[in-house]
Amino acid sequence: MGRLGGYRYREVVRRLKAFGFTFDRQAAGSHEIWFNAKNNRYTTIPNHPGDMPEGTLRAILRQAGIEPEEFLSR
Secondary structure, X not given: OOXXXXXXXXXXXXXXXXXXXXXXXXXXXXXXXXXXXXXXXXXXXEOOOOEOOHHHHHHHHHHXXXXXXXXXXX
């Protein structure tokens, strides 16, 4: 498991809120769209039980424009 492995939905959301993201709308199934008005970026977050796969978290951070080191420091 890499540095970004082992994070749950709630922890990812808590850290994204620290970057200024807010819940925008419900997407298909158990996915949510979050928006940051400051940098005008959207990201899609799956709301599934258990740990989020590292690749999924990396994709979320890429969409959000957040470097993994920044995410880990919050």
